Amino acid sequence: MSPVCILGIGSPFAGDDLGWLLAKALERAGLPRYFPAGMVHITLCDRPGSLLLPAMRGARLAILLDAMRSGAPPGTLRRMDMLELDDSAGLLSSHGFGVAEALALGRALEELPPRVLIYGIETGQAPSPPPLSDLEALLWPAIIDDIRICMDELRISYVPSAGTTSFPPVNANPIAGEPCGKGLVCSHAL
Amino acid sequence: MIQPREIRLCVPVLARVEGEGALDLEVHGGRIQTLRLRIFEPPRLFEKFLEGREYQEVPDMVARICGICPVAYQMSAVHAIEGVFGLDPGPWVRAMRRVFYCGEWIQSHALHIHLLAAPDFLGYGSAPEMAAAHPEAVRRGLALQEIGNAIMRLFGGRSVHPVGARIGGFHHAPAAADVVTLRERLRAALPQAEALVAWTAALPLPENGQDFVSVALRHPDEYPMNEGHIAASNGLDIPIAEYEARFAEHQEPHSTALYATLDGQPYLVGPLARLNLNQDRLHPSVREALARTGIPFPSRNMFHSIVARAAEIHYALLEAIRLLEGYREPPSPAVEGTPRAGTGFGCTEAPRGLLWHRYDLDGDGLVRHARIIPPTSQNQARIEEDLHRSLEALGLDKDDEALRQRAEMVIRNYDPCISCATHFLTVRVGRR
Numbered sequence: 001m002s003p004v005c006i007l008g009i010g011s012p013f014a015g016d017d018l019g020w021l022l023a024k025a026l027e028r029a030g031l032p033r034y035f036p037a038g039m040v041h042i043t044l045c046d047r048p049g050s051l052l053l054p055a056m057r058g059a060r061l062a063i064l065l066d067a068m069r070s071g072a073p074p075g076t077l078r079r080m081d082m083l084e085l086d087d088s089a090g091l092l093s094s095h096g097f098g099v100a101e102a103l104a105l106g107r108a109l110e111e112l113p114p115r116v117l118i119y120g121i122e123t124g125q126a127p128s129p130p131p132l133s134d135l136e137a138l139l140w141p142a143i144i145d146d147i148r149i150c151m152d153e154l155r156i157s158y159v160p161s162a163g164t165t166s167f168p169p170v171n172a173n174p175i176a177g178e179p180c181g182k183g184l185v186c187s188h189a190l
Numbered sequence: 191m192i193q194p195r196e197i198r199l200c201v202p203v204l205a206r207v208e209g210e211g212a213l214d215l216e217v218h219g220g221r222i223q224t225l226r227l228r229i230f231e232p233p234r235l236f237e238k239f240l241e242g243r244e245y246q247e248v249p250d251m252v253a254r255i256c257g258i259c260p261v262a263y264q265m266s267a268v269h270a271i272e273g274v275f276g277l278d279p280g281p282w283v284r285a286m287r288r289v290f291y292c293g294e295w296i297q298s299h300a301l302h303i304h305l306l307a308a309p310d311f312l313g314y315g316s317a318p319e320m321a322a323a324h325p326e327a328v329r330r331g332l333a334l335q336e337i338g339n340a341i342m343r344l345f346g347g348r349s350v351h352p353v354g355a356r357i358g359g360f361h362h363a364p365a366a367a368d369v370v371t372l373r374e375r376l377r378a379a380l381p382q383a384e385a386l387v388a389w390t391a392a393l394p395l396p397e398n399g400q401d402f403v404s405v406a407l408r409h410p411d412e413y414p415m416n417e418g419h420i421a422a423s424n425g426l427d428i429p430i431a432e433y434e435a436r437f438a439e440h441q442e443p444h445s446t447a448l449y450a451t452l453d454g455q456p457y458l459v460g461p462l463a464r465l466n467l468n469q470d471r472l473h474p475s476v477r478e479a480l481a482r483t484g485i486p487f488p489s490r491n492m493f494h495s496i497v498a499r500a501a502e503i504h505y506a507l508l509e510a511i512r513l514l515e516g517y518r519e520p521p522s523p524a525v526e527g528t529p530r531a532g533t534g535f536g537c538t539e540a541p542r543g544l545l546w547h548r549y550d551l552d553g554d555g556l557v558r559h560a561r562i563i564p565p566t567s568q569n570q571a572r573i574e575e576d577l578h579r580s581l582e583a584l585g586l587d588k589d590d591e592a593l594r595q596r597a598e599m600v601i602r603n604y605d606p607c608i609s610c611a612t613h614f615l616t617v618r619v620g621r622r
Contacts, residue, residue, distance in 0.1 A: 046350040047257050050332060097305055104318035109325050
């Protein structure tokens with residue numbers, strides 16, 4: 001298991017695919033290649049339920065990308081630490097056992113990675129997804145920082161993977177759009 | 191003089207079930223006047239989506255009906271279509287489909303027992319609450335669930351909405367080395383499964399004796415999964431093609447799921463019905479584990495469903511191990527079929543019970559008409575009947591919270607899959 005696992009939660013179908021689309025965008029932009037080999041792994045999870053726990057097992061940092069319905073304006077990207085997650089987060093579940101339940105179960109069983117971050121993307125009741133390029137631009141620098149902190153905690157020094165020469169440029173986002181400060185709740189009206 | 195209470199209870203959204211539903215309960219003068227299990231999840235129209243599609247597309251499309259029991263949908267579909275083509279996929283495919291199905295029973299039952307049903311019996315509001323007090327039990331459940339998922343991944347490529355099944359067999363045969371590894375995991379899990387039977391039987395399950403008709407497949411030699419006649423505890427024994435002659439569906443205004451009845455009466459499908467009708471088809475060691483519980487089967491206590499699920503996990507592990515002994519990769523994982531016009535029927539035992547499919551195909555193998563009758567719509571009338579009896583037995587003078595808890599316990603005990611049936615629980619109780 002890589003020290004950092006990034007999990008796109010959802011399904012391949014429109015309306016439930018925001019987590020997947022963002023995870024794919026990070027993969028496409030080569031995020032893992034900016035870090036030492038084996039440091040970062042990106043996975044797509046199809047409505048994992050309790051299977052979320054084995055999917056995160058062994059990781060030091062788990063980053064979940066998932067749709068959210070909390071009443072915020074559609075397109076809002078909200079970064080939450082597992083420690084601050086409660087019922088008001090509004091993570092979506094089409095079944096009886098969703099991400100929030102799986103995380104609560106993992107916490108009760110003391111089987112969670114030391115750090116779990118959730119990037120919730122507010123969907124609201126909008127028929128179409130928020131502009132992905134905007135979301136990607138928000139996500140990239142925040143996740144880079146999350147991984148960098150994890151590496152510092154693990155005392156892993158930066159050795160770039162093949163094909164990269166420098167640390168991922170936070171302010172030169174290879175995905176799209178303008179960077180946004182880490183941890184900010186940014187809203188994009190649809 | 192005791193003033194009779196008028197009760198109006200609404201459970202607006204039912205937790206720990208698959209899908210969205212609600213319960214409305216009205217009690218007037220100490221008697222239930224209205225009891226409606228409202229399934230309001232929108233109809234999903236899968237049968238219409240299938241019309242005009244090629245027969246090869248059907249297994250992957252119907253797998254999308256349910257994230258918990260996709261294999262069941264695939265198996266009923268492939269049997270029905272192979273029936274139209276007169277196609278016999280042979281013993282390797284037959285055996286491996288059964289292993290595939292064992293995986294689904296194990297994962298679905300382990301999930302339901304540990305994360306959905308057990309908190310009700312142990313007095314916890316949720317699985318995480320229960321996990322804090324019973325961590326080893328929950329870890330066992332997750333481990334068993336993962337073993338079931340491993341079987342499904344081996345044959346289906348992935349455990350959620352697997353894609354390995356096709357008309358005539360599988361797209362890919364597992365490698366022999368992977369089967370050896372899996373078989374060892376299955377063997378190692380047997381003590382956990384046997385212990386689970388005893389653990390479920392030791393739960394403080396309410397007494398809940400009721401009269402009901404059990405309906406399940408019955409096979410001459412096997413505990414039913416993919417094949418058999420439709421049998422019932424009232425003596426019914428018919429080929430699957432005659433389902434429509436004895437079972438009828440009707441619409442109720444409060445539900446987007448159809449209600450199924452047998453000769454006009456509610457009936458039960460699922461693990462307790464299967465066990466009640468097929469105890470003699472279990473492996474001897476499962477029968478022995480059940481005998482040690484002291485619970486007499488056939489049982490009329492609906493809450494013994496959780497024990498039946500545990501017994502079926504034990505059985506499925508043993509059956510998968512047996513079927514994978516001496517595994518060899520076949521020359522081809524599938525047999526090709528030739529499309530022809532006709533009507534085919536498929537009926538298999540999903541984790542939640544009988545799953546009946548009918549397909550009318552044209553000469554090019556295009557679906558002209560599809561009919562899918564999932565277990566939850568078959569159990570819906572039985573659940574309402576059970577709720578009537580269970581709540582009256584509990585005592586309608588109990589407070590709203592006690593009634594709500596018991597109602598939810600009764601409903602969850604059926605492991606309803608509302609998403610499949612939408613065609614599910616918010617409880618609304620009205621007292622006057």
